[in-house]
Amino acid sequence: MHSIRKTLVTTFSLDQLRCFAEVVRCGSFSAAADVLGVTQPAISLQIRQLEKRLGVTLIERVGRRTMATAAGEELLRHQQRIDAAVGDALAAMAQYRQGELGQVRLGTGATACIYLLPGVLEQLRQQWPSLQVTVNIGNTRDMLRAVEENRLDMALVTLPASGRMLDVTPWLQDEQVLVARRDVALPEQASAEQLRQHSLLLYEPGGNTRRIVDAWLTEQAQEVEVSMTLGSVEAIKELVKAGLGWAIVPRMAVEAQAELQYCSLSPPLFRTLALVMRQDKSLSRGLQLMRQALSEQCRKC
Structure with missing residues (x-):
């Protein structure tokens, strides 16, 4: 009986863990409540109950932001594994439901x-x-x-x-190609040296695709004029159609474009998905x- 009572005291629920993780991710109780679709007092109650059952402080305020304590960071790592295991269990059970x-x-x-x-x-x-x-x-x-x-x-x-x-x-292997309007004379293959003669539209810095293009230019020991950077290949294509420059984009994005033409780069450039x-x-x-x-x-x- 003592062991059963001890287990009941130390057991915590998946809802409590989810609330805790969401508070840490959002940085506040109110934001977590909005995400989970419950009231802020309900979130606070779940966290208090979890801290009481574990006997540790999990949340602290740093300035205006709510953050995990050292104990909270440790629990968060366990929570991610627990959440993964629960997700796998639900997915495994789904295949046994008829037609699911x-x-x-x-x-x-x-x-x-x-x-x-x-x-x-x-x-x-x-x-x-x-x-x-x-x-x-x-x-x-x-x-x-x-x-x-x-x-x-x-x-x-x-x-x-x-x-x-x-x-x-x-x-x-996804080839990156040079794209321009149909009324522009493109070479069969474009070298980095040829790109220097034109304004170039590229992805905004920070993403892996832009890093691959930058590395290719560096390997060719060429600096080109980047007239504009954008976060969307669709936006880049629209500006190319407007005659604002050439661009380097995935070939899959321009193969069926009537208003655009493309050619391979020399040496060829690929990104790996x-x-x-x-x-x-x-x-x-x-x-x-x-x-x-x-x-x-x-x-x-």
Whole structure:
């Protein structure tokens, strides 16, 4: 009886852990309450109960921001593993429900979402209508964090990508090409030296795709005039159509553009898209089908 009573005292709920993690992520009780759709007093009660059961202080205020204590940081690491295990358990059970394949949470960049995923999602919907797929768009850094925290089941990102808990599998070689308006004379292949003669539109700094382009220019020992940087390949293409310069973008984004033309770079430039999952992620039937559909689509590219 004593051991049972002791277990009841020290047990805490998944809701309490989720509230705690959301408070740390948002930096305030009120913001966490908005995200979770509950009242701030309810969040405060969950945190108090959790701290009481563990016998430690988990949250402290630093200026205006609410942050985790050292004990809270340690618990947060355990919470991420617990959340991953719960997600895997739910996904595993989903495949046993009649007609259910569960849900796949996929993350990727905007370009891959627009030009690579539609064929994949169409195929899955036709063959497996009960499979639920949600897609989040972001940069490589954000996608990796979401996979590590089990907010995404898998992500298709631009290398380099690394993480102690991640399995990174190179998936697709995506050529980067020079694009210009149809009324511009493009060479068969464009060298870095030729780019110096024109204004260049590039991705904004910070992302892996821009780093790959910058590294290519550095290897060719060339400095080019970057007239404008943007965060969207679609915006870049619109400005190229307006005659504001040339651009380096993924070939998949311009292959079917009537108003644009493109040529390869010399030497050729590629970015590698990789599929990223947690190393401890169990492969549900839905995840297996998504991997298979992505592989088939990549072979077509």
